[in-house]
Amino acid sequence: MPKSLISIHDFSKDEILHILDIAADFEKNPNQPILQGKVIATLFFEPSTRTRLSFETASNRLGARVIGFSDAGNTSVSKGESLKDTIKMVSNYVDLIVIRHPLEGSSRYASEVASVPVINAGDGANQHPSQTLLDLYSIRKTQGRLDNINIDMVGDLKYGRTVHSLLQALSLFESPQFTFTAPKELSMPDEYKEFLKSKGIPFKETTELMDGLNQSDILYMTRVQQERFTDPMEYEKVKNCYSLTASMLGGAKENMKILHPLPRINEIAQDVDETPFAYYFKQAKNGMYVRMAIISYLLGYR
Ligand code: CP
Numbered sequence: 001m002p003k004s005l006i007s008i009h010d011f012s013k014d015e016i017l018h019i020l021d022i023a024a025d026f027e028k029n030p031n032q033p034i035l036q037g038k039v040i041a042t043l044f045f046e047p048s049t050r051t052r053l054s055f056e057t058a059s060n061r062l063g064a065r066v067i068g069f070s071d072a073g074n075t076s077v078s079k080g081e082s083l084k085d086t087i088k089m090v091s092n093y094v095d096l097i098v099i100r101h102p103l104e105g106s107s108r109y110a111s112e113v114a115s116v117p118v119i120n121a122g123d124g125a126n127q128h129p130s131q132t133l134l135d136l137y138s139i140r141k142t143q144g145r146l147d148n149i150n151i152d153m154v155g156d157l158k159y160g161r162t163v164h165s166l167l168q169a170l171s172l173f174e175s176p177q178f179t180f181t182a183p184k185e186l187s188m189p190d191e192y193k194e195f196l197k198s199k200g201i202p203f204k205e206t207t208e209l210m211d212g213l214n215q216s217d218i219l220y221m222t223r224v225q226q227e228r229f230t231d232p233m234e235y236e237k238v239k240n241c242y243s244l245t246a247s248m249l250g251g252a253k254e255n256m257k258i259l260h261p262l263p264r265i266n267e268i269a270q271d272v273d274e275t276p277f278a279y280y281f282k283q284a285k286n287g288m289y290v291r292m293a294i295i296s297y298l299l300g301y302r
Contacts (some may be wrong), residue, residue: 004111022293033063042068058291132165147174152212155222178203179212
């Protein structure tokens with residue numbers, strides 16, 4: 001089976017650092033057509049702006065061509081074709097598959113039936129490992145290190161797949177300190193807290209946004225994931241749980257940076273964008289270089 005990226009655990013710490021180094025090289029020189037003749041598929045069964053477009057831009061900058069869809073309703077899935085058959089078919093056409101799907105575990109399943117590498121671009125509330133690698137890249141770029149990072153994860157920690165992958169990745173580095181800021185209904189799932197406990201990594205839990213903010217190197221904001229709620233009333237109760245404004249940042253560490261996987265709804269006010277703490281748009285741009293690195297690594301070119 002070719003090497004895929006489904007969970008952040010699929011890469012060792014050395015591989016993660018290697019990807020970040022390749023990405024830094026691509027950032028210096030973003031047009032390196034080393035994948036001419038290759039074809040990459042982006043199969044998006046769920047909406048996306050950044051992930052799909054940055055994977056496609058990354059592929060184009062590497063000289064590869066891209067096929068795919070952003071609406072499975074226009075494919076034979078709407079006639080009842082299974083995920084297995086879809087993946088087996090697309091495997092026949094391309095050299096690498098990028099997939100986003102609402103079902104947890106779907107990307108792992110796709111990698112097991114595909115004959116080419118598969119990148120998980122988000123499977124339900126489970127994992128989003130390419131986002132994690134770009135988050136790590138952004139943390140290292142702004143803080144100069146990945147060890148001893150104090151990070152406050154805020155918002156929907158239950159359904160937010162990016163915090164699940166990032167927590168696991170940071171556990172590979174020295175002395176991470178976590179604060180989990182969420183309403184009780186959206187708190188960090190037990191399996192991730194048990195994971196940290198098993199590694200002896202400390203974490204605090206709070207419902208108050210100001211509790212962890214001033215100690216943090218990274219404030220990792222997330223949106224409440226409306227699409228994962230089965231009961232709309234439950235979403236209504238928590239949808240406005242946090243709203244970060246510029247006036248709340250007076251006591252923040254000088255080099256603190258605010259990350260957000262985006263899209264944002266109302267959890268970060270527009271006035272924060274003008275502060276030196278805002279890094280989320282640069283973070284999204286970093287995603288392009290990191291995805292160039294992931295693709296070229298999985299295809300054996302770096
Ligand atoms: N960060 C992220 O996954 O954004 P998109 O949903 O726009 O791809």
